[in-house]
Amino acid sequence: MSIVVIGLSHRTAPVELRERFAFAEARIPATLQLMRDSQIVDEAVILSTCNRVEIYAATQLEPQKAFAEIHGFLINCQDYRDPLNDEIYKLSEPHSVSHLFKVASGLDSMVLGETEILGQLKVAYDLALKHQHTGARLNKAFQRAFNVAKHIRTDTGIQRGSISVASVGVELAEKIFTKLNDRHVLVIGAGDTSEKAARALLSRGAKSIIVTNRSHDKAVALAADLGGRAIRFDDWTAEFAGVDIAISSTAAPHHILDSAKLAPLMKLRKNRPLLLIDLAVPRDIEPEVNRMENVFLYNVDDLQSIANDYLKARQEEIARCERIIEDKVKGLLSHHRPNASRIAPQTSAHA
Amino acid sequence: MSWFTDRHFFLLAVIFYGFSTVYSILIWRKGFRQDNRVNYLLLFAGFGCHITAMFLRGFSLQSCPVNNIFEATMFFSWAIVTAYLIIGISSRLRFLGAFVSPVVFFVGVFALMPPLDPPHGPKPEFSGAGVSLHAALILQAYGAFGLSAVAALMYLTQVHNLKFHKLRAVVSLLPPIQRLENVTARLLTNGFMLLTLGLVIGAAVLQRPDYNYVSDPKIIWSVLVWAVYLALVVSFWKFSQRGRRFAWSSVAVFAFVLLTFWGTNLLSKLHHP
Numbered sequence: 001m002s003i004v005v006i007g008l009s010h011r012t013a014p015v016e017l018r019e020r021f022a023f024a025e026a027r028i029p030a031t032l033q034l035m036r037d038s039q040i041v042d043e044a045v046i047l048s049t050c051n052r053v054e055i056y057a058a059t060q061l062e063p064q065k066a067f068a069e070i071h072g073f074l075i076n077c078q079d080y081r082d083p084l085n086d087e088i089y090k091l092s093e094p095h096s097v098s099h100l101f102k103v104a105s106g107l108d109s110m111v112l113g114e115t116e117i118l119g120q121l122k123v124a125y126d127l128a129l130k131h132q133h134t135g136a137r138l139n140k141a142f143q144r145a146f147n148v149a150k151h152i153r154t155d156t157g158i159q160r161g162s163i164s165v166a167s168v169g170v171e172l173a174e175k176i177f178t179k180l181n182d183r184h185v186l187v188i189g190a191g192d193t194s195e196k197a198a199r200a201l202l203s204r205g206a207k208s209i210i211v212t213n214r215s216h217d218k219a220v221a222l223a224a225d226l227g228g229r230a231i232r233f234d235d236w237t238a239e240f241a242g243v244d245i246a247i248s249s250t251a252a253p254h255h256i257l258d259s260a261k262l263a264p265l266m267k268l269r270k271n272r273p274l275l276l277i278d279l280a281v282p283r284d285i286e287p288e289v290n291r292m293e294n295v296f297l298y299n300v301d302d303l304q305s306i307a308n309d310y311l312k313a314r315q316e317e318i319a320r321c322e323r324i325i326e327d328k329v330k331g332l333l334s335h336h337r338p339n340a341s342r343i344a345p346q347t348s349a350h351a
Numbered sequence: 352m353s354w355f356t357d358r359h360f361f362l363l364a365v366i367f368y369g370f371s372t373v374y375s376i377l378i379w380r381k382g383f384r385q386d387n388r389v390n391y392l393l394l395f396a397g398f399g400c401h402i403t404a405m406f407l408r409g410f411s412l413q414s415c416p417v418n419n420i421f422e423a424t425m426f427f428s429w430a431i432v433t434a435y436l437i438i439g440i441s442s443r444l445r446f447l448g449a450f451v452s453p454v455v456f457f458v459g460v461f462a463l464m465p466p467l468d469p470p471h472g473p474k475p476e477f478s479g480a481g482v483s484l485h486a487a488l489i490l491q492a493y494g495a496f497g498l499s500a501v502a503a504l505m506y507l508t509q510v511h512n513l514k515f516h517k518l519r520a521v522v523s524l525l526p527p528i529q530r531l532e533n534v535t536a537r538l539l540t541n542g543f544m545l546l547t548l549g550l551v552i553g554a555a556v557l558q559r560p561d562y563n564y565v566s567d568p569k570i571i572w573s574v575l576v577w578a579v580y581l582a583l584v585v586s587f588w589k590f591s592q593r594g595r596r597f598a599w600s601s602v603a604v605f606a607f608v609l610l611t612f613w614g615t616n617l618l619s620k621l622h623h624p
Contacts, residue, residue, distance in 0.1 A: 161522065171521045175513060178530040270591040273529055293594040296513050309518045 001042060001137055004063055005096040006070045006088060007054030010110050013087040015050075021078050023048040025127070031077060032133040040069040043138040045128040047103075049120045051110050056100060058137040063092035094329050097141055101325045104145040105152040106159065112314050113158040118149050141332065148328045156324070158317045161310030165303045166196040168310075169277050170204055173245055176273050176296060181205035183244040188212050188236060188256070190222040191249030193279045193300075198226055198247060210243070212236040214250065237261070241268040249279040258286035266292065277303070357411070358468065360404035361425055365459035367397030371452035378449045379508075387445040387524075391436075394448050397455075398432050405429060417486040420613050421468030426487070428455045428462070430494030431501075446524045450501040458609070467613065481556035488549030493608060495542030496580070499535050500605035503598035506531040510595060532594075535601055536587045543580045550577060569619030572611060579604050 008021060023031060028046045035044050041057035048054075055074065059066045067090040074080075074088075091099050099108070104121050106113045125142045128134045134142070153159050162168045170180075177183055185206050187198050190213040198209055209228030213219035216232055223230035231239060240246075250256060257276070266274065276297045278285040283299055290297040371393035378390065405425060408416040416422040435451040438444050461467075509528050512520035525531070550573060564570050583600055586592035 168521070172513070174527065175509070175520055175523075175525075176528055178527050178533070271593045290514060293596070306518050306521060 001058050001060050002063060002093045003056065003058050003096045003100075003137060003141055004066050004070070004093075005054055005056050005091040005099050006067060006074065007047075007052060008087050008089065009052035009054070009108065011108070012089055017087055018051070018053060020080055021053040021074065022050075023053065025123075028124075028127055029131040029133070032128055032131065034077075035070075035073055036133060038069075038073065040066065040073060043128075043135040044133050045125055045138060045142065047121060047124040049117065051117075052103070052108075054103075056096070056138060056141075058135065063090075067092075094333055097332060098325055098329045100141060100145045101148045101328060102322075104149040105321060105325070106149075107152075107318065107321055107325075111163065112311065112318075113160075115153070115159060118146070122146065144328065144332050148325060151328075152321050152324055156317045156320050158314055158321050160317075161306075161313065163307045163311045163314070164196075165193060165279070165300065165307055166200040168303045168306045169197045169247070169298070170200045172277075172296070172298060173201060173275055174204070176275050177244060179205075182207050184208045184210070184242050185228075186210045186212070186236065186239065186243040186246045187222070187226075187228075188246060188248040188284065189214075189250035189280065190218045191279060194247045194249040194277075195222060195226070197277060197279070198228075201245065202226060206245070210236075210239055237265065240265045243269075243274070244272070245275045245277070247277045247279065248284040250284050252280070252284060253282060255286045256284045257289065259288050259292060262289050262292060262295065266295065279303075357404040357407035358421075358463070360400045360407065361459070362463060364397040364400035364404060365456060365463060367393050367400065368452055368456040368459055371397065371448065372456045375449035375452045378446070387439075387442075387448055390448040390452065391439050391445050394432060394439075394452060394455075395436060398429075398436055401425070401429050401432060415483040415487060417483065417490060419468055420616055421462050423486065423490055423616075424458055424462035424467070424613075427490040427493050427497070428458045430491055431455055431497050434494065434498055444526075447501065447505070450504055451498075454497060454501060461613075481552060485549050485553040485556060488545050488552065492542045492545035492549055493612070495538045495545060496601075496605050496608065499538035499542060500602045502531050502535040502538060503601040506535060506598045507595060507602070510598075532598070535598060536584075539580065539587070539601060540584050543577075543584050546577055546580065567619050569615045572615040576604075576608060 008018060010018070013021075023046055025048075028048070032044050032046060035041055035055075035057075040061070041059045043058040045056045046054070047056065055070055057066070057070060061069065071088060071090070102108045104118055106115060106117055109117050121142075125134070125138075129139070162171050173180060173183070180201065183201075183206050185198055185201050185208065187194050187209060190211060198206075198211075202209060209223065209226045210231055211219045211223040211226065211228055212231050212233050212235070213222070214233050216230065219230040219233075222228075246257075248256065271294050273294045273296065276285055276289065276295065278297065278299045281300065285297055285299075287297065287299075289295050371390050374390050374393060378387065405416055408422060408425075412418065415426075417426050431451060432455055435447055438447060505525055506528055509520060509523065509525045509531065512523060512525075513528065583597070583604065587597055
């Protein structure tokens with residue numbers, strides 16, 4: 001009995017196609033039962049997320065026959081009649097197991113190294129297990145996949161660092177302030193990215209949020225959404241003495257904060273550290289303020305550059321992760337077939 | 352093994368601190384992303400030799416080994432390493448070793464200079480618990496000032512990273528700058544209290560009727576150092592003088608202490624009869 005994978009993901013299929021093949025969770029147990037009743041597979045797990053729909057199966061059939069059967073089953077099951085090219089990939093051992101380990105470790109994810117997929121994979125496996133659609137082969141493969149994911153998370157840098165602008169802002173705040181839970185945040189301009197950054201700070205425990213915007217109504221709406229307080233745009237400097245982190249993203253064509261304006265405000269703040277995040281283009285804050293004592297200014301390019309560097313660092317870890325996975329796949333398959341590593345791959349269309 | 356003296360053990364300790372310094376440079380260059388266990392173990396090995404040297408010297412003298420500059424320096428660098436090894440039990444703070452090892456290495460090299468460890472005379476002019484307490488408190492104070500300077504250096508490194516090497520700031524294992532500044536100020540304050548207590552006890556026990564205390568270089572120097580540290584402590588807590596200027600002041604004053612402590616000791620007839 002061998003393990004095969006058939007499915008489509010963000011790498012091979014656009015969202016319009018993925019949503020056609022997606023399974024609602026409530027439908028999965030019945031589908032698995034149907035697949036097993038049709039004698040195509042002995043064990044099966046269906047993973048259906050926004051980025052992938054995959055069937056992991058253990059089957060007695062020859063892989064090529066199993067692929068044809070499962071492919072047909074999938075098409076019929078989702079009532080898909082349009083032509084398909086290379087959107088659906090089919091993997092047999094050892095590539096199927098290797099793929100499972102990569103998915104669990106976030107190596108096949110859209111956001112490299114993300115951990116959400118591991119949770120989704122566990123849910124998919126638990127669902128199949130609960131309805132007794134897994135057996136010795138898939139149980140062992142999935143348990144090993146979870147172990148490999150843990151190993152990779154702790155022993156490599158694949159999940160290190162933030163790769164979004166908002167979370168980089170939070171990381172910087174954590175490098176400046178001892179605790180975030182007594183920090184006050186000022187959002188100047190109700191932009192989308194500044195809202196995300198403010199939410200990220202709130203999720204890490206920031207004490208309060210003040211929102212100001214030229215259109216006061218927008219400020220009020222965002223403040224209500226964030227659980228903060230809205231103030232009029234002309235009043236934000238008056239609040240500055242109590243602020244620790246300011247996120248600015250107005251559409252102003254000139255600097256709204258410069259050294260001359262900030263110097264007296266810093267005295268009022270007793271020179272406590274101040275993190276300024278300028279997400280506006282053109283910039284809201286004069287770059288020279290970064291030279292001031294205890295002022296740390298980051299613009300959108302700085303944050304994006306850090307996020308890109310983190311992503312690059314993660315990408316550099318891929319080879320290490322793949323070596324770990326290769327060893328673990330060999331270890332798992334050697335228990336079933338000592339010559340597993342010599343099996344020729346039977347794959348198609350896995351971009 | 353009798354040929355292997357306390358100085359040899361201390362030399363071995365300094366060699367370990369030297370290895371740790373080299374490793375620290377690598378860690379520094381990598382932006383503190385490297386594993387610090389090796390550094391911790393090197394400093395721990397050095398500490399083992401260091402404490403053996405102090406025990407051997409202490410047993411041979413039957414007193415706390417702080418009777419000449421070699422011993423005083425050995426004692427004070429031991430205070431720094433001990434503090435680090437305790438703090439470094441927490442893996443998150445183990446990176447402090449990258450800053451501690453250069454300090455204890457260079458101080459150790461200095462202490463090993465032969466003229467700083469003359470043979471002990473048959474009877475020291477001042478002895479007893481009061482003198483030992485005076486010396487031990489003052490050396491612990493300088494140990495605290497040393498650690499404060501180390502924390503200030505970390506602060507300056509991280510502020511520089513945050514302002515100019517922005518990725519390095521987020522990937523480094525250094526604590527938040529606010530905590531580093533706080534640690535610097537608290538160590539400085541604790542050191543200042545120990546120094547004050549040590550000087551008061553010294554003034555009480557080191558009494559010689561015919562001696563002109565006002566003209567003793569060591570006493571003038573000690574009062575000056577005490578006043579400068581007082582100014583630093585007051586400027587931070589009372590006048591909110593924070594940031595790089597405060598950190599640089601902590602480093603500069605400690606560098607001044609390191610460079611002049613031994614010289615003034617040699618010039619003082621009270622401390623170096």
